[in-house]
Amino acid sequence: MSTSNPEATPPPSGAAEHAAVDAALADLAEGEKNWADLSLSERGKLLDKVHDLTVQHAADWVDAAVGIKGLDPKSPLVGEEWMSGPYSVATATAALSASLAKLEAGGSPLDGATFGTAPGNRTTVKVLPLNIFDKLLLSGFSAEVWLQPGIDRATAQRDAGLAQRDPSHTRGIGVVLGAGNITSIAPLDTLYELIAHNRVVALKLNPITDPLLPVLTRVLEPLISVGAVRLLTGGADVGTYLVHHQQVDHVHMTGSALTHDAIVFGTGEEGARRKAANEPILGKEISSELGGVSPTIVLPGEWSHADIKFQAEHIATQRLHNGGYNCVAAQAVVVSSEWRQRNEFLAALRDALDRAPNRSAYYPGSDTRVAGAVASFPKAERLGKNGRRVLVTNLDPGEYEPLLQTEYFAPVLGVIDLPYQGNEFARRAAQFVNDDFVGTLGVNIVATPQTIRSMGSAFDSFVESLQYGTIAINAWTGVGYLTATATWGAFPGHTVNDVQSGIGVVHNALLIDRPERTVVRGPFRPSPRSVMKRELSISPKPPWFVNNRTAATTGRLLTAFAGAPSWKRLPAIFASALRG
Known part of the structure; x- marks a missing residue:
């Protein structure tokens, strides 16, 4: 990535006005030392605490989201907030903790993974299902991460773990500019910055989600207490001051390409000129997820x-x-x-x-x-x-x-x-x-199993040709977002002056190096029609469908299950899902 030299970066201004930012960054500078001293097992225990607190405070989280979005608290649509909020963070913290445990034992997060191949000399890693509970709760759904061409299984296993392969080598302070739409985006991006890149994090919430501050403060308290995370609020002026601060080493944002370009190049005619000339005013690297x-x-x-x-x-x-x-x-x-x-x-x-x-x-x-x-x-x-x-x-x-x-x-x-x-x-x-x-964030394909079979290898070539970060076949790409072990982000290759859907990935709880895309597959029909047509799926209408009548109950039950997976919890989940 091309960046300007430090002299081209505008110095922070209004330091007195933004004393809270200065204080947070000063805390993080000290906190980085604490984080560097923590072993992988100690980091895993912190993630386990965040996991437990996420489930403990899930109802408060959902209540805050319902208020932000003006939902009827009794509406089935509240299920969206359970699944795309605390459920996502609970599954991610559990998966990241498991990856750290494998690294602590001297292995790789990909030990025991199922590998395959895809067209174009690509190696694949199965990321869904990973256990019997996945097979039951998401019957008929699967996901693979395709690695970039030429990366073989041995290389993938060796390099998995990213920055946690050398945990004492921390990489400064990262800023996460949180999104205003899906409530798990900000905490998930914070976790990825902290674990995948080994940077302590200043998370600035989008003003839309400020009502979540008390809940996120409680949920992330284990990371806050060791100085690895600080939460900030405020408008665009605070964000501008923060990202250009000399103590910040990296920026990750979720939002629009327009906001990205304003941060990187500035605004107005001068910003447009700088973008055309690829002359950033941001004197540090930026990663992003920008839609499309x-x-x-x-x-x-x-x-x-x-x-x-x-x-x-x-x-x-x-x-x-x-x-x-x-x-x-x-x-x-x-x-x-x-x-x-x-x-x-x-x-x-x-x-x-x-x-x-x-x-x-x-x-x-x-x-x-x-x-x-x-x-x-x-x-x-x-x-x-x-x-x-x-x-x-x-x-x-x-x-x-x-x-x-x-x-x-x-x-x-x-x-x-x-x-x-x-x-x-x-x-x-x-x-x-x-x-x-x-944009290149996600593309969906809908096709009958018979159509897919009739196309043969042409279907595989069709999927390979799609230059998107997530491809969903008879599923929605949102399933990829909800899968903690899948990657989430744009197709690789974008640059700051042609950013499209962004640069880099997040989620990726197996800490896979050099992923290219995630391919999700689902059943064309819901149960029982899927069974009658000999599809290998017993899933009813998915709980994320906007007309699912029991989505709120199912989402709440799934979040509790993510907190403590148990065979005893399955009957209630199945009963609710079948009524959807």
Whole structure:
């Protein structure tokens, strides 16, 4: 990464105004020494404490999230907050602790892993399922991390562990600029900075999530007490002061490419000039997860009416989960105009978007972005009880650009028709989403098992050709986010002056070096239809579906299970899931 020299970095200003930042960084400078002295087993015990506190305070966490997002506390949608909040942090801390235990024993986090191969001289690592509980709770779902081409099994095992392979060699102070949408992002990014990169962390919360400060303070107390983490709040001025501070060695952010560029190059005409010339004003490295326009590719095939209804609900969920305020929310559905069931599918998709539960537009600027989409597409349909959902169909190629180049970060979904069939459709769709869509964070593929089998090796080549950090086949890429041992981030290769969906990965609890992507697979049909069609899955409608009637109960039970996995907890989870 190209950065400017230290002399080009503007000095911090307003030090008196930002005394809290100075104090936090001074604490972390001392805390780094404490962190360096901790053994791997001592670090693992701290993670175990964070794990236990996450589950202990999970209800308070969810209550705060419900307030932030204006949800009815009795709504099934509260399940989203359980699963994308404390559940995610509980599973991540457990997995990271297990990796440290293997390193402490002189081994590798990948000892005992299942390796495979993928096209293009790639080695794969199975990251889901990893045990019998995974197989039961996520029946039919799987995930693999594909390593970058040429990395073999022995190299992967040797290099897994990242900075924890030399724990006493700490790497300064990292800043994490937290996201304002999914409540686990900030603590998960903090854990990754601390463990994968061995940097102590100043976490600045997004102002939207400031109500979480008391809960996160309690949850992260073991790391705060040893001086490894400090929590900060404040607006853009605090963030600017913090990232440019001379005591900060690295910045990680989740947000928009515009915010990234403002941090790295500055704003206005001078910022644009610096970006064009690749002359950063940020005198340190930055990693990032920035979203983009995520596609869902629907491969044509023979679908039953039940298949069409279920997959329409699936894609509606990909857009409407968390109100549409997700970095990896599907924004454009790519279909074949030659598919004989196209119209029936679009009618079902329209109905699923229209009938999904109503919710408030809590994320700032949402209504403005929706209005911008409607202005760009005057024939767009307004759906839902409040008309805040937008569906755009029947576009001419000359009308595509706003949909493919603008991340609306709002409940806006478009449909793109390509005039091809069979393998040619898959090839053209991959080329289209690689070349014409901004961002590389995630892509979804929906296809019947019969279609996948009929394509043979062409399907594998299709998946390989997709240049995205997470690829989900008959699943949503959000499953990759929820899988602690999977990687999460953009496809590798972006630079600060063409950042797309960001630089680097997070999560990655197996601490895998040089990953390229995560590939998630799920069942095309829910149980019992999956069993009747001989799919190897007994999963009912997933609890993250926006129309799942028992998602809140299932999410709460899953979080308790993540706190203390036990066979005794499974019947209640299954019973709730089946009623969804």
